[in-house]
Amino acid sequence: MMGLAVLAAVAVLVALHMPVALSLILSGAIGLAVLGAGGQIPDQLWALLAAPDLAAVPLVLLLGNIAFHGGYATQLHDAAAVLLQGRRGGLALASILGCAGFAATSGSSVACAATMGRIAVPAMGQAEYDPRLAGSSVAIGSTLGALLPPSMLLILWALLTGTPLAQMFMGALLPAALSLAGMVATVLWWVQRDLEAGPAAQILQVPRGAAIRAAWPAPVLLAILLGGIGFGLLSPVAALGLCAGVMLALALGNGRLTGEALLSVLRDSILQAAITLLMLAGARLVLTAMDLSGLPGMLAVEAGALPLLAAVMLLGLACVVLGLLAEPALILILALPFALGIGAAHGPGPVWSGIVLIKLVEIALILPPLGLNAVVVATAARIHPQAVFAGLGRFLFLDLLVLTALVMFPALA
Incomplete structure (x- = not known):
């Protein structure tokens, strides 16, 4: 009951518009004090600071800010728009590919939704x-930022569960690729059935060679990250540091990042890192209090009594409910014990649990009436949210197929 009370306290404080990090810190500290374990607070915070993968947090934020202020975050979209112009649905496909490129450099689905919107x-x-096609293709594409490395959600899961970050990055690769393939297939099917939905537009008069040259940073950075980790050449922190260094050198060499822009990169990165680290500290206290209350063990027993698919469906329902009042990182934190319980009860393990939970968070980000990414896209593009939600149903079917495949074949993660 104490574990549930801590969860409820976090939800109430967030609903009252208290900052997420402060809500987590207060709820976790008070919960530990009530459980007679207040003395564990310094130990838990020190364990978090000593985590070898913690440096991934500021590095991902630095990489994203360099790419954004340097103008690289949207280059893959621009290049794809040139290469795919003249094809039905080409601009929608370019939007999805652009979101994948943005995700590879920023790790944030909400930032991707705002910028690409x-x-x-x-x-x-x-x-x-x-x-409907215009808004929904960007909204669904932006969810790739939650699953495609170096997603911040993957980093949070690894730090909070003790799962090696390299395993999380590599485990997310195939599910992210399947999700991307499903999005592309949905656009092609849509424009085939409705020829007027995505006209074969001719908008940009740019040489194809120039477009390809402009697009290379995103795939190269992804190759450095995943190739370095996959072949055991680099740790995740080292790979992220190398990616940030390459991006910074490019931006400085091209004159895209000078003076005020460089100061903005540093200021934004420091501020975002401080907020994220405070949230991680609060999450560590909340999860420790829940663990001491016995809630995760009880959840594992209950999950074991259910078929795996039914347990995942209940977890998905919890994510949808949490999505009505919480941002993606908080959804992951609050649902983490439930996901771990399912993985422990049915055997796939913490990597699979994290990938499935993040996939469910993706889906919660686009469901009406308050799907965060859908609303952000509509706001950024100044269109009615109903138009975005009306188109997302087609993409949701493919997302659910990917989720079902992950449940039936855990080795995909």
Whole structure:
């Protein structure tokens, strides 16, 4: 009961508009004090600070800010728009690929939704795309930021559960690729059935060679990250540091990051890292209090009494409910004990549990009435959210197929 009370306290404080990090710290500290374990607070915070993968947090944020302020975050979209122009649905496909490129450099699905919503949706509107296809393709594409390395959600899961970050990055690769393939297939099916939904637009007069040269940073950075980790050449922190260094050298060499922009990169990265580390500290206290209360063990027993698919469906329902009041990181933190319980009861392990939970968070980000990414895209593009939600149903079917495959074949993660 104490574990449930701690969860409820976090939800109430967040609903009252208290900052997430402070809500977690207060709820966790008070819960540990009531359980007579207040003396563990310094030990838990020190264990978090000593985690070898903790440096991944500021490095991912630095990489994302360099890419954003240096103008690299949207280059893959721009290049794909040139290469795919003249094809039905080409701009929608470019939006999805652009979101994948943005995710590979920023690790944030919400930031991706905001940025690509401002750029890609108006471009599709000018090409007379169906607003449902324009808005939903960006909203669904932005969810790749939750699953594609170096996603911040993957890093949070690894730090909070003690799972090696390298395993989380590599485990997420195939599910992310399947999700991307499903999104592309949905666009192709949509424009085949409705020829007017995605006209074959001719908008950009840019040489194809120039477009390809402009797009190379995102796939190269992803190759450095996953290749270095996959072949055992680099640790995740070293790979992220190398990626950030390459991106910084490119931005400085091209003159895209000078003076005020460089100061903005440093200021934003430091502020975001401080907020994230405070949230991690609070999450560590909350999860420790829940563990001492016996809640995770009880959840594992209950999950073991259910078929795996039913347990995952209940976890998904919890994510949808949490999505009505919480941001993606908080959804993951609050649902983490439930996901671990399912993985422990049915055997796939913590990597699979984390990938499935993050996939469920992705789905919660696009479900009406308050799917965060859908609302962010609609706000950024200045269109009605109903248009975005109306198109997302087609993509949701493929997302659920990927989730079902993960449940039936855990080795995919």
